Amino acid sequence: MLSKPPLILIALGLFLAVAIILATGMGFLAIAPLEVIQVLWAKARGVGLGADINPTFPFVVMEVRLPRILAAAIVGGGLAVAGAVFQAILLNPLADPYTLGVSSGAAFGASLALVLGILGITVSPLVSVPLFAFLGAMATLAAVFALAAPDGRLSSNTLILSGVIVAAILSAGIGFIKYLADEQVGVIIFWLMGSFVGKTWHDVALTTIFVLPGLLVMLYFARDLNVMALGGRTADTLGVDSRRVKKILLLCASLMTAICVSVSGIIGFVGLIVPHLLRLILGPDNRLLIPACFFGGAILLLTADTITRAWLPTELPIGVLTSLIGGPFFCYIFRKKQLGQRS
């Protein structure tokens, strides 16, 4: 069953590497791809650069662009993988990382941190916003699990419904916070729209610490996820502890989502579109789909971020861009698939 897949993954990985190098060269100060590679190579070996390269390039590449680009790639990959896993667990191809209310929790936390800053209560928003967003996301997840728990099997309907209920309460809470923020509500709104402006190596490290181990856990359980598509009862009689796998993977995917959202703000549709499209192309085998989603999500969000950063006359919040392009695109795919099934 797994004969050609690695080839596709290698191709996607190469594509991502090329995209990272090209994107690093793009922007107000154009740097040729070859020069980007020279800078990276010199940094990796810890030696100085030849005299033929503009001395400001290393700073632009290493301190300005690369952290932002890598953060976008890792967040994109993380959201897409989390989406693939949520879809597989909830047996719903239309679920996404935000289905369980995780994003609303993060948004609530971040808004709270921002409004506390506005009211002059808290420390630097640079620390408090990601921290509060993360705590908000985790608290929401705990609440959703507690709501769904009486149904010992964590059925997907109960989970989705719990997520919707909690999200609705939180969005009312966010409304109240916006009201409190009064004239400075713009800060909150901008954060909610998502952006990678000013991301640092610190953000790259933070997301990597959560996303990569999460990805490995998901790959470990990928085959169990395939069997769980048969339904929990059948999966149990095939030797899968479906309740345990479900809990571990929900926690993993939610942690990944929480960390991504706390770093970048709300970025919609990546977690929905990437797994959905790749499943149409590669089939539903999670052993292939999950790693492919990581690369696919990284490429997509990196491209979108580069468009707003280097091409558009004014920088648009990336969450707005992904939703504006992703939404209609998704409608098109969805409609086409529906028509295809009917014939």
Place this chain on the structure above:
Amino acid sequence: MNTHVAPLFVVSKGCFAYRADNVLRDIDLCLAPGQFYGLIGPNGSGKTTLLDLLTATRSLHSGQIIFQGKALGDYSKKELATRIALVPQQFTMGFDFTVADLVLMGRYPYIHRFSNPSTRDLDLVDEAMAVMQIQALRHRLITNLSGGEKQRVVVARALAQDTEVLVLDEATANLDIHHTIEIMHVIRKLVRDQGRTVIAAIHDLNLAAAFCDQVIVLKEGRIFSVGPVAEVLTSQLIAEVFQVEAQVQAATPDHPPQIHYTLS
């Protein structure tokens, strides 16, 4: 029943309560290998719950189940998966797996997490598809199959699992009579030719009468009766358990017992 053969399942004083509608009380049951057991009883009498207990997807609240001489709870999930397979009733699949992929999932307990299937695994998958006559569907997507085809795939998946015990939870309830009889014949043959044990929850009493060796009758969470079809399925039992009047026409060498309901 042959008393020299060690029993397959022994349930003693089994009790289970989850919600008001699936309570089982004082279940004592001894199932022999190589038999086709039909599990009958009205809706809500606890058939599915009993099957869940036998497949260890739920555990008893009190009492115990011994399977092949060892407490059911002492088996690992993987071990049980190589001994007991389940064919569920409804099957909804939101993902586009191919028929071959799906049947191969029956080999899951035998294949290591990061390995590819062995030739034996693939042979058993082919064999299971041949038995269910779905080789032609091999590359079709499961989401594009008709109900009858889908259920044959599900049975093939359980056959590929190659277990001594096959548990069917109203596996043919959604099928037309042609597909129902076809599947029941295949199952019957497995019991007769390969000595496998089948425990099948069945709604249609005539179907149970035609294919099963023994019937287990459940009523309101208790075992009402267990025994050979001809002895247990009487008009008196049907009246008591199902509150339906019926005539039972005795079996002849050529025909299984037949139940005629009085519809008035």
